Amino acid sequence: MPKSKKPAGGRPVKNFDPRYASKSGGSRKPRWSRDDRAQRGGFDSRGSSSHERDDRRFDRDSSGDRPSTGGYRARGGDDRRFDGARGGAGRQDGARRFDRDDRPRDDRGGRRFDSDNRGPRRFERDDRAPRRFDRDDRAPRRFDRDDRGPRRFDRDDRAPRRFDRDDRGPRRFDRDDRAPRRFDRDDRAPRRFDRDDRGPRRFDRDDRAPRRFDGDAREGRAGRGAPNDRGGRFDRDARGHNRFDRGAQGGGRRFDREGQGDRRRFDRDAPHGGGRFDNRAPSASADVVADTATTEGARPQTAGERAWQERRDAPQRTAQQEQQIDVVHERLTAEAVEAAEVEGQTFGDLGLGDNICRALADLGAASPFPIQAATIGPILEGKDVLGRGRTGSGKTIAFGAPMVEALLRGRDGGRRAFGRAPQALIVAPTRELALQIDRTVQPIARSVGLFTTQVYGGVPQGKQVGALKKGVDIVIGTPGRIEDLHAQGKLDLSEVKIAVLDEADHMCDLGFLEPVQRILRLTKEGGQKLLFSATLDREVSALVDEFLKDPQVYEVAGEDQDSGTIDHQVLVVDQRSKRDVIEQLADRGGRTIIFSRTRAFADQLVEQFEDADIRAIALHGDLNQAKRTRNIERFSKGRISVLVATDVAARGIHVDDVDLVVQADAPDEYKTYLHRSGRTGRAGREGRVITLIPRNRRRRMSDLLKRAEIDAPFRDVTPGDPLITELAG
DNA sequence: AAAAAAC
Numbered sequence: 001m002p003k004s005k006k007p008a009g010g011r012p013v014k015n016f017d018p019r020y021a022s023k024s025g026g027s028r029k030p031r032w033s034r035d036d037r038a039q040r041g042g043f044d045s046r047g048s049s050s051h052e053r054d055d056r057r058f059d060r061d062s063s064g065d066r067p068s069t070g071g072y073r074a075r076g077g078d079d080r081r082f083d084g085a086r087g088g089a090g091r092q093d094g095a096r097r098f099d100r101d102d103r104p105r106d107d108r109g110g111r112r113f114d115s116d117n118r119g120p121r122r123f124e125r126d127d128r129a130p131r132r133f134d135r136d137d138r139a140p141r142r143f144d145r146d147d148r149g150p151r152r153f154d155r156d157d158r159a160p161r162r163f164d165r166d167d168r169g170p171r172r173f174d175r176d177d178r179a180p181r182r183f184d185r186d187d188r189a190p191r192r193f194d195r196d197d198r199g200p201r202r203f204d205r206d207d208r209a210p211r212r213f214d215g216d217a218r219e220g221r222a223g224r225g226a227p228n229d230r231g232g233r234f235d236r237d238a239r240g241h242n243r244f245d246r247g248a249q250g251g252g253r254r255f256d257r258e259g260q261g262d263r264r265r266f267d268r269d270a271p272h273g274g275g276r277f278d279n280r281a282p283s284a285s286a287d288v289v290a291d292t293a294t295t296e297g298a299r300p301q302t303a304g305e306r307a308w309q310e311r312r313d314a315p316q317r318t319a320q321q322e323q324q325i326d327v328v329h330e331r332l333t334a335e336a337v338e339a340a341e342v343e344g345q346t347f348g349d350l351g352l353g354d355n356i357c358r359a360l361a362d363l364g365a366a367s368p369f370p371i372q373a374a375t376i377g378p379i380l381e382g383k384d385v386l387g388r389g390r391t392g393s394g395k396t397i398a399f400g401a402p403m404v405e406a407l408l409r410g411r412d413g414g415r416r417a418f419g420r421a422p423q424a425l426i427v428a429p430t431r432e433l434a435l436q437i438d439r440t441v442q443p444i445a446r447s448v449g450l451f452t453t454q455v456y457g458g459v460p461q462g463k464q465v466g467a468l469k470k471g472v473d474i475v476i477g478t479p480g481r482i483e484d485l486h487a488q489g490k491l492d493l494s495e496v497k498i499a500v501l502d503e504a505d506h507m508c509d510l511g512f513l514e515p516v517q518r519i520l521r522l523t524k525e526g527g528q529k530l531l532f533s534a535t536l537d538r539e540v541s542a543l544v545d546e547f548l549k550d551p552q553v554y555e556v557a558g559e560d561q562d563s564g565t566i567d568h569q570v571l572v573v574d575q576r577s578k579r580d581v582i583e584q585l586a587d588r589g590g591r592t593i594i595f596s597r598t599r600a601f602a603d604q605l606v607e608q609f610e611d612a613d614i615r616a617i618a619l620h621g622d623l624n625q626a627k628r629t630r631n632i633e634r635f636s637k638g639r640i641s642v643l644v645a646t647d648v649a650a651r652g653i654h655v656d657d658v659d660l661v662v663q664a665d666a667p668d669e670y671k672t673y674l675h676r677s678g679r680t681g682r683a684g685r686e687g688r689v690i691t692l693i694p695r696n697r698r699r700r701m702s703d704l705l706k707r708a709e710i711d712a713p714f715r716d717v718t719p720g721d722p723l724i725t726e727l728a729g
Numbered sequence: 730a731a732a733a734a735a736c
Contacts, residue, residue: 429732429733430732430733431733456733456734457733457734457735458733458734458735460736461734461736462736465736478732478733479732479733479734480732480733480734480735481733481734481735482734483733483734484734485734487734506732509731509732511731511732511733512732512733515733597730597731599730620731620732621731621732621733646730646731646732647730647731647732648731650731665730668730
């Protein structure tokens, strides 16, 4: 349209509706008189999109004559203008316009075809001349554009650079994948669905046959009977009740600290059958201790247990002291839910609404998994819940779905109020995990009209703040950015009535605990608190004591390493040959994650692999968030099959079909071992974990494996050993 | 040692 090229500058800025000006102010009709402009003020309040703005403008001007203007609209741009003036003539401002539009009326046809008429009018306006001058200025700009040609040529030079990089081919493929994603981003729903596909895959695959054979696994365990340092056992007590009570087999490890006022016990008579903390009944606690003492009396105490007792009996134990050792925290007693009990249950049975159930089905969660069946009810009742379920066992839905349902039920009249403060908060230890949780929770929330947003660092905060300004219901993020935005007054947590800590025990690690405590203190007092982790143990006591009331602990019976499909191997290698062995392990087709203790070593390994023509990428905290996100994306898309990561990827991160986890450095904590190895063996598939240790670490490793309840052969290997290649599959 | 904030 020619008119769209008319300069817009002639009109005083103050008369611009910024909504128009922002996109194509030049398309404005230049004929309006000042009176017209004065009249326009009241029309601007109505929204407009970029399409056919002139029409809309006229609609407003002649709002009373819409039907008639509608008929003219079809004719063309000039008609519209004229109609608009004409329409206005019929109204209060008509007189003014007629003053000016008299001629045009008579010459309507001419006006349309005769652009000369417009010329003089423009001259009448002082503003228009400068506009034309501006146009002149544009020409040189076009010349500049011509200059861009050579620049593009420069860009062509970049191609060879890409060739230099081995990754170039796949990168282009990745870029192709990104385009649709961006498009998805515009339509957040589809995007989320795409992302959601990942979540559901996890859950679907978690529907492992082996797990459902949990009963068998449990029996196997009980039958094995070998004490281990962890001591947590699913067992039946004298009354035939299922109980999972560390104290029952490892009394020495029981967390009751008499004399310190820190008595807790599992109260199996608690309502809902949930395990629970009880700090208020010391005498009862003593009873339980006595009871378990007789039960386990015959079993000799292990060295680990004695160490635990010593620590337990120490007058004062600081969090730091506990951190310095691979502490086996008292495993929380809990209500163990039998997988068999869940058979035939639906999410609807558990109290979730139809929309949420549909959203879950879309996610691939057709029916609830044990941990979900265990926690959804109590969460809907408003209980403070501690959930322990193996990574990928459906914990995200176990807290996410009932959280959404609870928010929905509690929603008062003002739904979706602009700028409303979030009512729920989910905190995760890493950004990748926060993003992953959002992929699952967001579609559930959206199914009932609730909104989520991620609040984590490493990315510009503008988008996050924008979402918060508009108003969201659920915030999912990491501690740093949450505190940051709160300090800036951009995140109001005072209305948060449900707070979730994923990987809760990890969130209680040194360095994490205090920020998490500060954040929880900002939430609504008396709000519901949910703590989840695959390795939930007494480490969360600091939070439980302060924030949870009558917490219920739930887990799935028999869900342990024995019930998995992971083969564990320990390779004893000479320190000097370590890298060669790792390289030999990495030189395989399958998807592999290699864990390194430090970022630097992770980078070194990637470099080494590249030199050996093994395509690999790194994932650690020294990378900027864009690289982190991109790298894990490339890995999960299968573009690159070897990921070398620090423990940033140890917890929660789900990638399909990882069939080998290599621990280039052995973990210090048994929990780290469990989380790292939990990256493989998913979906009931075979997975293998290979841990490399130096000779002098055999004893330590053996102790750690006991605590993790894992059996693994130790083998001495040297580089080139066919066994290595064999294990790498 | 790693993780978690920085427009």
